[in-house]
Amino acid sequence: QQQVKQSPQSLIVQKGGISIINCAYENTAFDYFPWYQQFPGKGPALLIAIRPDVSEKKEGRFTISFNKSAKQFSLHIMDSQPGDSATYFCAASPGGNKLIFGAGTRLAVHP
């Protein structure tokens, strides 16, 4: 009930391509879904977040797609750049409190 399942575990994308990372959850009490970017040795940085009342949110090259009925959400990184190479974590939260993190996706963008 508390798990957030993230896939793929790793992803290689060519520069300029689209990176897509998927997450699924079980707990219908989750109402806040953020994505974080983490570089080695650094703390996670909040990229973008969505709530269940919308199906899509876009900020720059980053887009979250949310499917409430399927209990799935995904991150799309458009025009991927080598500087986007990092580990990405999805998360979910019940009532805006503690975050339950996915296992992470290591993205490598090749020039």
Place this chain on the structure above:
Amino acid sequence: GAVVSQHPSWVICKSGTSVKIECRSLDFQATTMFWYRQFPKQSLMLMATSNEGSKATYEQGVEKDKFLINHASLTLSTLTVTSAHPEDSSFYICSVRSSGMGGEQYFGPGTRLTVT
């Protein structure tokens, strides 16, 4: 987003000693802070929720007598690892959340603890 600092950024201590890690919210008052632990190439695991002026709430399996948390003010929470052992070596990260910010959590830069 919020600015969060942690001190120290890295620390090496001997087995059996205690080490204190500070987490500061620099630009807003954080009524709630969270402490996470992250092992290499793994995800973040919540250890405890720290509420200003009250006792921390620990996640299942986290020893509250070993990981002491003190949220003494709206801008400072501390995590003390007592009687550290090599298996406590990890990356410790705090985050802050304010109800006025829609529930977003912002993370500190992390503290690398190595116990020898």
